Amino acid sequence: MGLRVEILKVLPIIAVAGFFGLTAVHAGTTGKIAGVVEDAQTGDLLASASIVVLDTDMGTVSDPEGRFFILNVAPGTYTLKVTYIGYGPVSIANVRVSTDLTTDLKFELTSKAIQGEEVVIRAERPIIDKNATNAVHIIQGEDLEILPFRGVQNVLALQAGVVEDEGRLHIRGSRSDEIAYYVEGASVRNVVTGSSAVVLIDEAIEEVQLQSGGFNAEYGGANAGIILQDLRTGGNDWKATLSSETDNFAKKGEKFLDTYSYGRSNRVLTLDGPLTSNTRAFISTQRRVRDFQTTFWDGFEFTDLIDSGDRGGGVHWADSGPDTVDLKLDGGNIPHTGSKATDVNATLLFDFKPVTVQVTGLYSKSDQEYNFAPVANMLNEDRLAEAARTSGLINIKATHLLDPSMFYEVNVSLYNQDREVVDPNFGDNWWVYNDSVAVARANSSFTPYTSQGSDPRPYDLNGFPFNRPGNGTGYYLKEGDQYQGVSGSVTKQRKAHELKAGFDYQIWTSRRYVIGLSSIRKAIATTYPNLDEVYDRYYADEIKQGDILNEIIRAAEAAPDGQGDLDDLKALIRNTSRADFYG
Known part of the structure; x- marks a missing residue:
């Protein structure tokens, strides 16, 4: 079975944009810093004050009304410094910028005659963000590091209004497929399952943002909530981290500190730093192992x-x-419920001023064992199903700052996912499963x-x-999803108002191939005796196991018409593409 979905969303600039506000249909990937500079004693607004973001090349000057805006700021924590002739410098540290949100600051400068040294203020996160028109929950990378468990989904499940049930998230009582997922502005929501199509490593995450209710029209295809995820980029100096966690402190079936070990281990290696003066890299690899499903x-x-x-x-x-x-x-230990996975998250940032290009790569390869009826199958573990899955995403994001008040962004994304469920004794040779x-x-x-x-x-x-x-295990499954997408947006700051317009175009191709095997071999033996002769050649070692399907198709196509059920099989073969027939 094949499925092809094309999604095109365009929001033009119209005459009423200035009144209603214009919203882009391209998912945002950066935030904005806004503020005002004034005299601490008189409250007078100070025009032409210099504002710089330390350790970056970002900065601006205040307008005649003392206001300033800095656009296209990547999510992260910054320090801003303001200087003005005749006044002492003031810095605000720990300024947090989040995707699609505005961080408001207020600088109060004191005359040099009164102020001696530079004033440094530590910013605090506001209890209520007045720039957000909906419920917004922000989880920073530092938050993930201190929590006693791993996984973005586990953290999101702690947020108000979010429930996790059987591995799926539900926001405000919605269905699990009503949530949109984005990584660096690229949609990663699987249009078939409705879940996230990629795996992120905790140590690679800069920020996760959950929006629920009243979110902007730029986020189409979601009724419940939006999950925005941004990855870390390389720093100005090289550094590496290595972490390892495990619960392997007890033998199988035995307890340690009154609990069982499930053979869980997690190892993460990160490396980041500058490649050249204008290029920075970040890479994180993760190895996840679980010998047994957690069962009490x-x-x-x-x-x-x-x-x-x-x-x-x-x-x-x-x-x-x-x-x-x-x-x-x-x-505690249910046999044949283990899993192993290797994940890679990487970013490569090119800063060509005023153009920046970020390449993001996500890759995951996993093997999974299934045992849906552990008691009934406890004598038949050797024929329980196993699955292999690979997924990968490449996203290229280019941002061009045209002037301090205007920039545009373009995203190009490619995604692929393949999954196969097999009998471990025969692999994809499903025609001999029974x-x-x-x-x-x-x-x-x-x-x-x-x-x-x-x-x-x-x-x-x-x-x-x-x-x-x-x-027998009962079935064979093979599936594949491919996604190509391009999106873009233009942002213009006009005094206190921001205008945005954009587009998002996606093409999804999804294939699902499932063979029910409870009676397929018996049907061939009783209904198609001339096809059953192919198996006799296999029994005599004249052909290999993997050649049986080809020989069955060849024998069916060569058979004369007018043979009832065999004619139906021939019609199926003739009207089905080779790729679909083989899965």
């Missing part, structure tokens, strides 16, 4: 349980009579099939079903 129970053990045969298991009994089974499941010969060849300990394509009958132990070794 104490396990159990039973010995000498007898299969009653009430679920058909008698067909598998030996001449000695009913099967006798021992069951043991360790406390073939009796292939299963027997895969593992001699698997229970032999009594008929082609029919899974072994389960044990019946005291009335409860338990799958026998070799019972």
Whole structure:
């Protein structure tokens, strides 16, 4: 199945823009600093005062009314300094700038005749941000470092009005697919699942902003909330950090400090600094491992349980009579629920003054084990499904400061995600998942099939079903998502008002390929006997396991018309693209 979605949003500048305010449809990636400079004794406004952002090339002068604006400021913490002839300098440190918000400052200068040394003031975050027309929650990178858990989603779940349920966020009672996600202005919301399509490393995050209710029209496709995420960029000096966390303090099934170990570990390496005088780099890599899903129970053990045969298991009994089974499941540790992942977040910033270009790259590769019925499958762990997933995003953002009151920004994004769920014994050769010969060849300990394509009958132990070794997983899945997008905006500051206009164009292509396998092999054996001959060639080692599907398609296409069900199969093959047929 294929899905292609094109999204185009454009908001033109119209005559009423000055009255209603003009909103861009391109997600913002920078903030703004605004303020006023005045005489501390008289309250007179001071025109032409010099305002600079220390350790940057940003700055401006106050207008005739003592006001000033600094546009296109990346999220972060800064120190501003104001100087004026005849007055002592004043600095305000710890000034926090956030995406799409205005940070207001007030500088009160004292005459040099009164003031001796420079005055340094430490800014404090306001209790209420009067520049935000909606509920805004801001989580800084420093906040993530001190919290006793990892993951942006876990932090967002702590915010007022946000609930996490089964791994999905809900804002103000909304559905989980009504949230829009952005990274550096690029949309990363998967249009199929509605969730975030990328993985961010805590140490790579500069700021996360959650907006709920009444957000600007620039954020389309969301009814509940907006999550804006900005990454760190390299500093002026090289530095590296290494962190490692683990809970591996107890053996499997045993307790340490009255709790189980789930084999969790997390290692993060960051490196950032200048490459040249106008180029800075930041890279963070993360290795995540979890041996067992976090489950709170104490396990159990039973010995000498007898299969009653009430679920058909008698067909598998030996001449000695009913099967006798021992069951043991360790406390706290559910087998085959582990995962491993490697993540990379990186930014590369080119400052060509007045043009800046930032390249952002996100990559993740993960392997996941599934065990949806740990009790029923405790004797059949070798055939439980496993998944592999890779995802990557490249975003190029260019910003051009035309003059102190006007700039424009352009974003180009490319995204790709692939995921496959397989039986670990056969990989993507789904046509042999429940073939009796292939299963027997895969593992001699698997229970032999009594008929082609029919899974072994389960044990019946005291009335409860338990799958026998070799019972099939039931399905094969392959999916892929691709996304190309371009967006842009123009921002103009006119005295105390800001005008913005922009566009956002996205193309999503999504493919989902699922094969239900409960009876596919049996159907071929009973309905298409001429196709079943292909499997006979596999049994005789004339063809390889991976060649079976090609040979089935070739045999079906070569068969004469007028054979009922086989004609339907031929029509399916002829009307389906090769890529869709193979997934």
